Amino acid sequence: MASTAASHQPVDFVRPYTTVDVVIFSVLDGALKVLLVQRPASNSEPFPGRWALPGGFVDVAQDSDLQACANRKLREKTNVASPYLEQLGSWGGRSRDPRGWSATHVYFALIAAQPLTLAKGANAADVAWFEVDAICDGPPLAFDHSEILRAAVDRLRGKVEYTSLPAFLLPEPFTLPQLQQVYETVLGRPVDKSGFRTRMLAAQFLHEAGHVEGPSNRPAMGYRLADRSAPVVFPRTFSPRG
Amino acid sequence: MASTAASHQPVDFVRPYTTVDVVIFSVLDGALKVLLVQRPASNSEPFPGRWALPGGFVDVAQDSDLQACANRKLREKTNVASPYLEQLGSWGGRSRDPRGWSATHVYFALIAAQPLTLAKGANAADVAWFEVDAICDGPPLAFDHSEILRAAVDRLRGKVEYTSLPAFLLPEPFTLPQLQQVYETVLGRPVDKSGFRTRMLAAQFLHEAGHVEGPSNRPAMGYRLADRSAPVVFPRTFSPRG
DNA sequence: GCCATAAGTTGCATTGAACAACTTACTAGA
DNA sequence: TCTAGTAAGTTGTTCAATGCAACTTATGGC
16 A cells, blocks of 8 residues: 655545446336436447446536435436435446446435436437336346346345335325335235235324325325435335245 | 547546445454554544544555455455455545545455454554444544444444344354344344244254354354355344333 | 225234243253 | 253243235215
């Protein structure tokens, strides 16, 4: 390990590229989707024409910290106000970017389904929602983004088993049957109605917000989140007997 | 977002410093401890004389990826063969290091209690184990390491509630009472013996390894981990009735 | 008015855990 | 060799939460 002489001077280490990527999830048309951007077709950049997670270099002048950078990336692609944003992890190494040693800090965001104003960014030829399950079959994403996406999906599915995360995927107010359906969509299996309701209401994280007319005949109670900053953690997972 | 012209050429962004830090936990003398290094006293480096998490700059020539870098840091301080190593997260921003915008990738490691050959590194004036609970009372660590350590402890305590992580804190073979005591040490509360045994044995992650003479009169069954790569996840947390 | 549909409820069976009392296997020392 | 102490390991009861399934309720449409 080297050290410099002068007081708090820059260090003489080669610095890797530093980027931030965001895995943006939403539930649209009854399926879990992720937002991807298409890389420019020009050969001057790596992985031309390939789909990738939205993200890019940290701008030390603009971003005061990593989370601020992630929020900026999110804002540039979607126009979402206050999504759920959680750090997923970081991926770094010599060979993930042909331009050299790089490290990316990855966040994952949950946003409510909405008529998205998909902004076409300078470095993003196109932006679109992709069904998560379909991506595995398609061509691999740019960089190591396929691996990162898989990690994000695993984390999401894992946490949905024992947290209230899916509530962040719905516009407020939402009904319990709607919330249950999001759980079922993300988990890919049915959930018992009675137990689901008991659990959600016992966790005390929902505030009643008056009846809402849904797709059903009978009006259902609408709810809002008591705390939008973090999900509730349940003491047990859903575990069907079958 | 800017882009360069030539094929896969370096990008013209200012690059933050990139470091890797490791939170190394162990249970010694019946207490949860963390390994810290003392920063050099010279004023040429930030936080002189303060205690910090072991870590340092990524060496792009030496480290093929982040995990390799973390393993190197671990090896430099301890001489541990195959610890449990998990990524905790990353912290980055403008003001955490007076030398400039920096980002650190943090790992946390669990190692078995052992007569540690504490290597004195070039950049580490001293190395020592600290009781985790005592650090909060003492002076703050260098950089944002106090915050990082708190996050690591939270993650560890949280996961211990529903995983077999404490098994990585013991040298093999270990007995169930020993394992239970590690759980109690980390969680800071007693755990029921009967339920504990049922749960551990039902999870099928332990292999019998013959009887071991412990501190007790009656010999206890020794166990080894079936899989040292990852902990087992239990479907429920420990939850005393209180 | 009657029916279809989805919201919401009730009740039973089962599981696993918390708790506590018990038995077992060994050491140490008289 | 006998006896007491200690910690390992077991057994049994209670309790709470859940899975499951059948039920009731509220509404819109015909």
